[in-house]
Amino acid sequence: MTSSNSSAHSHLFSSIRGRLLLLSVVFILALIAIPAIVYWKSTENEQAVLQIEEVGLPIPILTSRLISELNSVAASQRAYLLSADLRFKMERQVIWQKQIAPVRDSLNMLKKKLHRTDLVGRFDSVQVALKHYQKTQEEIDLFFEKIKQIFW
Known part of the structure; x- marks a missing residue:
């Protein structure tokens, strides 16, 4: 068969x-x-x-905004140091609170979605640098105000 x-x-x-x-x-x-x-x-x-839309695209946009706002706070501090006008100091503080802080928070949220540990480390170092820069600006203001009291 x-x-x-x-x-x-x-x-x-x-x-x-x-x-x-x-x-x-x-x-x-x-x-x-x-x-x-x-x-x-x-x-x-x-x-x-989806990963690119949710993480890849917003990161360059947010970092560009962050750099722009950091340039603004630096310009406000220069103006304050040159003119001793408190409006520039207040302007800088508002920029830190209302523009830089939200961008920083958004970057922190995006950091949680990243899959690359090297980028997470860079985000962490940016956060540390931002805190250090803000603290340095505040220390410069204090020093300037002490000098201003002595010489003006």
């Missing part, structure tokens, strides 16, 4: 009908497999795009 069974299989694939059946099965399997692979790859790409 085995020899007749194997001859039936070989006869099935040697005939046009058998070949068409085999081709149809391969075609149907390809019709199922190719969209499945495309779907699988597109979900992988979707995850990468």
